[in-house]
Amino acid sequence: MAFDINKFKNLENKTDQYERQIARIKGDGKDISCIEKAVNEAERNLNDGINSFIIYGDPQSGKTEMMIALTAKLLDKGNKIIVVLINDNVGLLEQNLRRFSKSGLDTDPKNYKEILDDVYQIKDYKWVIFCKKNASDLNKLIKKIGKFEKIIIDDEADYASPNGKINKDEVTKINQLVGELLGGVGKTGRYIGVTSTPARLDLNNTFENANNKWVYFPSHKFYTGQDDFFPANLNNGNLKYQLEFLPEQYDLPQYIREALFRFMINVAHLNLFENSEEKYYSMIIHTSGKTSDQFRDHDDVVSAIDILKDENRFEKYVKRIHEIASSKYGDNKADNITEYILQNKNRNAILVINHKKDKENLEKASDPKSLFTIAIGGNIISRGVTFDNLLSMYFTRTVKTKLQQDTYIQRARMFGSRGQYLKYFELTIPEQLYKDWHRCFVFHRLALDSVKSGNPPVWPEDRRTRVAARASIDKTTVQMDSGEMSYEIFDLTKEIENVFSSGIVPLEKMKRLRSELGDNKLPLHLINFISYFSPDGPNSLAIHQPRTIEGYKDADKNNISRKKGLIGDGDLEKIKYPHAIHHIKVFFNTDKKARIFYKFVGISGTKFLKNFKK
Template identity: 25%
Template sequence: MTTIPTEMHLNLNGTFYKGLDKKNGYSNETKACIENTVRNLLQNDTSLSRPGMLLGKIQSGKTRTFIGVTALAFDNGYDVAIVLTKGTKALAQQTYERLKMEFEDFKQDDILQIFDIMSLPDNLTNYELEQKIILVVKKEKNNLNRLKKALFETYPSLASKKVLIIDDEADYASIGFSKTKSEIYEIKVIAGQIDDIRQNLEQCDVLQVTATPYSLYLQPDSIELRGFVFKPIKPAFTELVPVPKEYIGGDYYFRESQEENTIAYYIYEPISPEGLIVLKKQDPRRFKIEEVLTSNKVYSLRTAVMNFIVGGVIRRIQSQKAGERPKKYSFIIHTEQKKQAHEWQEEVVIEIKRQLSVIVDENPELLTDLIKESYDNLKKSLLLLECDVPEFQKVKYEVIQAIRKDHIMITKVNSEKDVNELLDDTGQLKLRVPLNIFIGGQILDRGVTIGNLIGFYYGRSPKTFQQDTVLQHSRMFGYRPIQDLAVTRFYTTEEIYDVMRKIHEFDSALRAAIENGNDNGVVFIQKDESNKIIPCSPNKILMSKVTTLKPLKRLLPIGFQIASNTHISRTVQEIDRMVDSIVKGLDPVLIDLKDAVTIIEKIYETFDPNEGERWDVKAFISSMEYLASNIPTQNIDKVWCIVRKNRDIGRIRPQSGRYEDSPDTPSGKNSELTVAREVAFENPVLILTRQKGSQEKGWKGIPFWWPVLVTPRKTPTVVFTSEVQD
């Protein structure tokens, strides 16, 4: 983070900042962020190519913070604030309504005017033009043309004033990662229009606001030089929006969710890839819609819908008992971009609802079973919260009432027109009934706030995942009451979940690098065909092929299955002999990198390529090579190796049904992971555990080796990819 000179004097007692602070009660951390941002804007020559950066997390309070920045900027010499929003009416309206609400008192006092650029009158008086002015502008060519005309033709006096351009969702108008030719052309046009306006203003500063800054920070071309660390082109300064402890984001969904006996542990529900295929289009050969309540083909979707209904009912019962007004709840189904798929999914969910209303009277036993399955699922996390858990019969009764009284609404949203018709007065999606199910694609991603979200059924293909896009799909991030979290479930495939976890790690690594003042940014490396490890341009990275390396991280295969006895017994014996020849006893031993690579290649041969999850062995080996080759000369190309035998760990965790991910003993004075973390100072550590592979533990009844790579304590923040886009 940029160091702020203390001698810069700011007016912290001005009308606008003092008024908003009194209204909102900013925390000390938020105040520091706002004040540092304005101080930096005053001291740095910011532009579109060298902007200030306000970096937050998704739905974590970025808007609240940049509104505070706007107020303090007005008290310190700025006259006009131009807020650029993503090019959708939903976000523009949401932003406009929020700004209008925050600055309402100042508008009433005739010291500020606020307009959507498309509704800006052409007859403003000097009395109005002398006030502070906020203009909300969509990043869309007609809006930007209207802004240009207003500044330089209709009201040229504004062009001579001190202007602050706030570019919200800044990465939207930046070229980064993979985009279509039409998207790139549109982005270039919009960016060109913004820059043209900025250059013709007499005094202008630019502040970009985003939670996904990758296309802004990560601009350099490929530099093919082994071991070279390049510095990404970065904004003039960066301020991190503080994240309160109440915020629920990637840490909760992808880190805490791995910890048993926590509420977060129950939030993720794996779904099968086949379950997503059924939802692509209607195909009676694959799935008959009349079997929607009994077919295994839609088991995960049916379960998700029932969990949402039961969860929403439980929360409403709890609220009523506590004397609170019951809330309305929402659930999102987002698996495809195509409208045809949305129509089919709507048809399926409507049929689920219809058949539920039928079996209330005609097959109450089936309805009871469906409700009980969801109740038992949600009860696990509710009991951990130690809150009031309604009795099953009470929940069953209220679920039946919700079905009979039509408290469940299914809404397809696959165009901006659909969204606009569904917005409330604040620009948020309106929840019209107690239980609201929204089905759609990208239109539900960015800028659309959906309140009280307790279910998210996600299935976008990881082959098309890009860092900035995927994080914005995560509408389940934000401020969530702990009681809501106890009934919240996130549904996706193991593969997609793993990709999202990698993206979270990348996001955390970048934020940590900025927070720690790491001027080197994040290093990107790739493995090329000539077997060299080189930095690469980040806009070539496919996030599904990314591995983030940071200090003392574990890398290991998860969810794999070993091949049959006849195929691997000889290979396992070869590994046994090789390991025994280079590692004696339990103490860690430095071995040659080439030997470690050979062992890993042999281990990979023992895995079944047609069963279980695929192991990216290329990333594992290349990461090990990178870590072992970028160290002082005396131990270069060496890897610590720790060997443990006679282990008998299962493939699946019995309580959760998830894949086992801890073949190494994690704790204890002499555990291999504890020892590894002690010796992993400069060289990586390879832990090799020989497993019995028992059939009763989910394996094939033959021993095998399970490797774990532990990164060194001195590992720089690295994002590694074994494959890049063309």
């Protein structure tokens, strides 16, 4: 048979990469439905000409696998260059690059440094290129591929990519360079940001992302996250894990030591009485962003383990371990657990991770190679790193002013696939910090609930929490409502008046009003906020009878507004509604045009931020 070169042409034009990735993920026993949903919606956005949008999901919910599948889909659709941007962290870059390479993608992903040599010609070939969000790295990559069409997948997109000087008519360096790499949204580049905390991207208008076209990446069925660690109702006492509150004066070595002992006890119990084979586990200690504090914590842990090695000094510590083991798992198991710890005390790794170049320690901590692995650090371990077999977290890092919601949501490193051992997981934390952290998550979910309903997000904050850094919030398009809020004008029909006068419970009354009026006149995010923050149940909400605006001399009767606000103290009817912290009242004019007004009197300083960009 004669040789025919045509048989061997166009073999690279495969269109089954996505299906092969889905089969691989499914073969690993993982849930594929969440990945398929996100990838299909992202594909729909691109087909509809949405050239800049965000994919958001929960922390440590499997976004890397989703990005691999998304990359495969983009290659199948004929896109030639996919750039994956990673935080400026060598260890994180290598961790992600390794996972992409092991997936079997065709073409094999490259570190940007590999393609800089002139011998590599970009041409019309397919490329998957990884690059850190570092000015030097981005400049080099721009010179190599800047003129070519590309899709950027920006992992942890709210980190470094937004313009932190947006209100100064200046541009931060990474924002500028990522913009240059894009070459203009919809011109030579398309942008897909991926993150758990998209607030800053919205309020910053980063790369003109369409906040009404964001894609939700749902958590897989094995995920443990906000509902498990920060349940909406903290009063039912049914936590699925072990929560240890620290006293107000918690900055003493004994509290880290006690948490260390409890971690070792839980490891021992799992390996002695639960696991079919021995497993290695890790503990995170996060007390500060200062290197000196992290080395102090390191020394406290080393000192405790050193004493366990010395039989002349270890009686006090061994007795304490035995007491804790007995109280947690019973007298009949305490001896075995204590013996296991003493027999295996040398099988430890105490790792400080406080620098971008600590990649070896980062790898050892994220995939434990020692029975008792203790990771001590701050910012480096707080974003983008997945910790397998994480069993304990000692977290005391707080701030003097307000907790920034996006920062603290990223610090929830305990989220992930913890289901098999969740009831043995321990979080050690000061009580007030836990409550503030809990509020960050409640506010975050309220905002994202509005996105899921097809609306742009509305971001709540209060006197103890802040949505995002103020310098990143675009003041030209973002409005901040505090105290009294109002919504779009509507016709006050007899049917609407009947709903107000009906005897149904207040929250159901609001839902019925919304079904009649629509989201612009009574937003879903407001109903969600009220339902979350109702400490006295139905009595927390007062829906007052409609009132004419005609008695207000300084009101704009056509616009149904007043500079000083319309809901006064008398309108709150405090005698009738003594427990109400949420107040709803309608004001109307002589033409029966009306607005709904809302006032919150529960937590001082509560505000709602919304981007009103066109």
